[in-house]
Amino acid sequence: MGECEFMEKCPFYNDKLGNVPEKVEELKVHYCRNNNLHCARYMVVNALGKDRMPVELYPHEKERAYTLIAAG
Ligand code: SF4
Structure with a gap:
């Protein structure tokens, strides 16, 4: 729990994904x-x-995510 260690590089956090949801913040x-x-x-x-x-x-x-992980 807590602040994510991937924030610096994560494409979502750094606004690199398309179709940004309204509630992105x-x-x-x-x-x-x-x-x-x-x-x-x-x-x-x-x-x-x-x-x-x-x-x-x-x-x-x-x-x-669960589906992807379950599929392996
Ligand atoms: S979107 Fe990226 S930075 Fe945010 S919690 Fe998930 S992995 Fe971490």
Whole structure:
């Protein structure tokens, strides 16, 4: 829990993803600055590695993260 160690390089945090959700700042506060363990991107990078990260995966898309991780 807490501030995410990937903030400096994370494409989501650094506004490098397209289709930016309206609540992007809320997502950053909720996940990146306070609760990284619940972030879909954080789950995928830790379980599968950054090479397997979908280009546009957002922190709140946990179901998508679970599906990717379950598929291996
Ligand atoms: S989107 Fe997830 S992985 Fe990226 S900085 Fe925020 S909490 Fe960390």
